[in-house]
Amino acid sequence: MDQLQKPRGTKDILPAEQAAWSFFRSTAERVLNGLSFGKINTPLFEDKRIFERGAGESSDIIEKQLYLIKANKNEENDELALRPEGTAGAARAYIENGMSSQPQPVRLYYFGTMYRYERPQAGRYREHNQLGVEIFGDDSAESDYLAIMSALEILKKLGFSDFNVAVNSIGCPECRPKYLKKLKDYYADKLSKVCPDCKRRYDINPLRMLDCKNEECQKFKTQAPQMVDSLCTECREHFQDTLQYLDDFGIKFDLDNTLVRGLDYYTRTVFEISAGNDKERHSTLCGGGRYDNLVSILGGPKTPAVGWGMGADRVVDLLKDNSLKIPKPRGVEVVILEIGDAAKKVCRQLFNSLDKEDINVFYIPSKLSLRSQMKSASKLGADFALIVGQQEALTGSVIVRDLRSSTQEDLSISSAIDMIKEKYSATSE
Numbered sequence: 001m002d003q004l005q006k007p008r009g010t011k012d013i014l015p016a017e018q019a020a021w022s023f024f025r026s027t028a029e030r031v032l033n034g035l036s037f038g039k040i041n042t043p044l045f046e047d048k049r050i051f052e053r054g055a056g057e058s059s060d061i062i063e064k065q066l067y068l069i070k071a072n073k074n075e076e077n078d079e080l081a082l083r084p085e086g087t088a089g090a091a092r093a094y095i096e097n098g099m100s101s102q103p104q105p106v107r108l109y110y111f112g113t114m115y116r117y118e119r120p121q122a123g124r125y126r127e128h129n130q131l132g133v134e135i136f137g138d139d140s141a142e143s144d145y146l147a148i149m150s151a152l153e154i155l156k157k158l159g160f161s162d163f164n165v166a167v168n169s170i171g172c173p174e175c176r177p178k179y180l181k182k183l184k185d186y187y188a189d190k191l192s193k194v195c196p197d198c199k200r201r202y203d204i205n206p207l208r209m210l211d212c213k214n215e216e217c218q219k220f221k222t223q224a225p226q227m228v229d230s231l232c233t234e235c236r237e238h239f240q241d242t243l244q245y246l247d248d249f250g251i252k253f254d255l256d257n258t259l260v261r262g263l264d265y266y267t268r269t270v271f272e273i274s275a276g277n278d279k280e281r282h283s284t285l286c287g288g289g290r291y292d293n294l295v296s297i298l299g300g301p302k303t304p305a306v307g308w309g310m311g312a313d314r315v316v317d318l319l320k321d322n323s324l325k326i327p328k329p330r331g332v333e334v335v336i337l338e339i340g341d342a343a344k345k346v347c348r349q350l351f352n353s354l355d356k357e358d359i360n361v362f363y364i365p366s367k368l369s370l371r372s373q374m375k376s377a378s379k380l381g382a383d384f385a386l387i388v389g390q391q392e393a394l395t396g397s398v399i400v401r402d403l404r405s406s407t408q409e410d411l412s413i414s415s416a417i418d419m420i421k422e423k424y425s426a427t428s429e
């Protein structure tokens with residue numbers, strides 16, 4: 001039979017990598033719980049209109065990257081799609097679960113897999129992991145600050161020290177159309193020189209021309225009119241407030257007028273955080289912004305909101321590459337080796353006493369020789385082996401072997417238990 005393989009653009013996360021992943025998740029949860037974010041899980045797939053309405057049909061993720069699910073013919077007509085990002089589903093859940101009638105703001109976070117039909121050669125995954133936060137129901141700059149600060153806080157607690165925070169405001173439905181007109185006027189006589197993607201964007205979403213990565217489009221971006229000059233009074237004040245917060249709390253940032261984000265639902269603040277001193281944003285770890293109209297676009301009450309998504313795969317890769325301090329997970333700590341049936345009773349007693357103390361005890365009686373059992377005990381990575389043979393069973397004693405130093409001593413059952421307990425009570429938190 002031929003060997004089957006995982007789908008393109010997916011990966012396995014093997015046991016050796018799990019320590020980095022759980023360090024990432026537990027650190028994020030600790031920070032976010034501490035800032036009064038509540039965790040939410042939403043389905044991996046939704047009615048595809050949830051994604052289309054919010055993101056805008058001209059956005060790449062809807063146009064080219066949405067994974068549609070062929071639903072069973074006999075069921076409803078719903079067309080379902082795997083979620084390409086977390087915000088639309090969270091907004092749908094906020095509306096559907098009546099969270100708008102709870103005290104505002106409602107702060108949510110999630111962790112999960114997202115799906116985009118990317119070209120595999122770009123080295124990007126079709127299934128990737130994302131951490132995200134959403135703050136619903138507050139239009140003040142305080143929440144824009146909290147969003148940016150929470151992402152930085154997580155990265156700091158993970159051990160990163162260097163960031164580049166890029167910020168921009170892309171205005172609101174009031175002021176943006178006027179800016180878009182200026183932008184189109186500017187690009188009108190340059191259309192023959194921009195890339196095919198930008199030619200298309202010119203008509204459906206000219207803002208995206210500003211973050212085009214193609215070489216031929218770069219030279220036009222510097223001279224292009226800037227959104228910040230066209231903001232309405234409310235948007236300008238909101239942007240100033242946001243920057244003031246960042247300043248007040250010592251968060252360094254760069255104003256970047258080409259930062260627009262890929263999704264149509266963003267309004268006002270947009271930001272990206274990259275690692276190191278990466279002003280070109282080649283290694284963006286986290287991106288987000290304000291989306292004051294998404295909830296109403298999805299049929300809910302008018303609700304301002306701001307949030308971000310963090311590419312967990314990239315963050316975890318960096319954690320591993322930079323060998324930042326990823327705590328070692330607790331594995332097997334103590335192995336009980338039962339040599340012969342006479343030892344059974346003592347071994348059970350040892351197991352029960354240590355298991356109760358939350359020590360990781362591995363005890364599976366084996367018919368193998370002491371020698372081969374010792375070998376497998378070492379392979380398990382245990383610190384201690386408690387060996388009970390016929391002789392020990394008769395005298396009520398235990399051989400306690402320190403597998404790291406290869407020393408051993410004979411102890412009574414109760415002293416052996418006490419000694420092991422003491423070892424682990426001293427080292428555990």
Ligand SMILES: [Zn+2]
Nearest residue numbers: 172175232235
């Ligand atoms: Zn505005």
Ligand SMILES: [Zn+2]
Nearest residue numbers: 195198212217
């Ligand atoms: Zn272009």
